[in-house]
Amino acid sequence: KLEEPLKLIIWGAPASGKGTQSELIEQKYGLVHIAAGDLLRSEVSAGSEKGKKAKEYMEKGMLVPDDVIFTVVKERLSQPDAQKNGWILDGYPRSLSQANALQDLGIRPDLFILLDVPEESLIERVLGRRLDPVTGKIYHLKNSPPENEEIAARLTQRFDDTEEKIKLRLHNHHQNEEGVLSIYKDIIFKVSGDAPKEDVFAEIDKKLSSIVKARLEMEASA
Numbered sequence: 001k002l003e004e005p006l007k008l009i010i011w012g013a014p015a016s017g018k019g020t021q022s023e024l025i026e027q028k029y030g031l032v033h034i035a036a037g038d039l040l041r042s043e044v045s046a047g048s049e050k051g052k053k054a055k056e057y058m059e060k061g062m063l064v065p066d067d068v069i070f071t072v073v074k075e076r077l078s079q080p081d082a083q084k085n086g087w088i089l090d091g092y093p094r095s096l097s098q099a100n101a102l103q104d105l106g107i108r109p110d111l112f113i114l115l116d117v118p119e120e121s122l123i124e125r126v127l128g129r130r131l132d133p134v135t136g137k138i139y140h141l142k143n144s145p146p147e148n149e150e151i152a153a154r155l156t157q158r159f160d161d162t163e164e165k166i167k168l169r170l171h172n173h174h175q176n177e178e179g180v181l182s183i184y185k186d187i188i189f190k191v192s193g194d195a196p197k198e199d200v201f202a203e204i205d206k207k208l209s210s211i212v213k214a215r216l217e218m219e220a221s222a
């Protein structure tokens with residue numbers, strides 16, 4: 001086990017598979033999955049002030065204001081489980097100003113995983129995506145269907161998963177891409193995300209294992 005746990009950022013367009021790969025990374029490496037969108041959706045369902053504000057923007061496919069998202073992400077990162085086990089941050093930072101806010105906290109990940117998926121696949125993925133409200137697991141009607149009828153019957157769809165909203169979300173993503181990548185250019189690991197999820201994970205797993213191995217050797221010789 002590493003003395004200093006792994007800290008990762010996973011990045012990519014909406015529906016590039018960040019949540020799906022984070023689930024797999026979390027299972028194998030024991031990191032805490034911190035998803036900005038999930039944190040916001042829980043604020044929305046709790047009906048908190050932050051949630052009410054966030055919903056106005058999320059419904060339009062726009063980014064919520066920096067101060068709202070920064071507070072929730074910062075609080076989650078400072079929880080003991082994330083401090084102890086390490087984390088994988090998904091959906092933050094999404095702009096240059098957010099990346100700078102993270103740097104100002106002294107937070108720099110070990111690796112920035114960039115999922116690369118062509119636009120046609122992204123739209124198809126959003127339209128077919130379904131979520132299990134009981135387990136939180138992500139499905140796709142065609143690519144990753146539910147295991148049984150019982151799960152199938154309770155699946156829900158996200159309120160921003162429409163063709164109109166995904167086009168806006170993609171537009172915002174492209175506008176911010178260059179700024180975010182400029183901050184992490186020396187630690188970017190680019191992976192093609194346009195392959196079955198197991199194959200995408202195999203690439204990421206290979207890279208993470210080599211980082212863990214090198215770290216363990218370094219810690220042993222220190």
Ligand code: AP5
Pocket residue numbers: 012013014015016017018019020021036037038040057058059061062063064065069090091092093094098125126128129130138139140141143144160169193194195196197198200
């Ligand atoms: P968020 O929830 O983060 O949405 P997103 O970035 O648009 O990302 P998604 O969750 O849509 O996709 P994903 O990459 O996780 O893909 P998934 O694994 O689910 O944010 C929602 C909103 O919150 C934003 O629009 C914004 O308003 C607000 N927000 C969030 N963060 C913010 C921030 N930092 N600042 C301001 N506002 C913020 O996969 C998608 C589908 O594809 C699934 O159905 C899956 O089964 C399928 N799939 C996955 N991998 C594969 C594969 N390899 N092959 C085939 N199908 C696959």
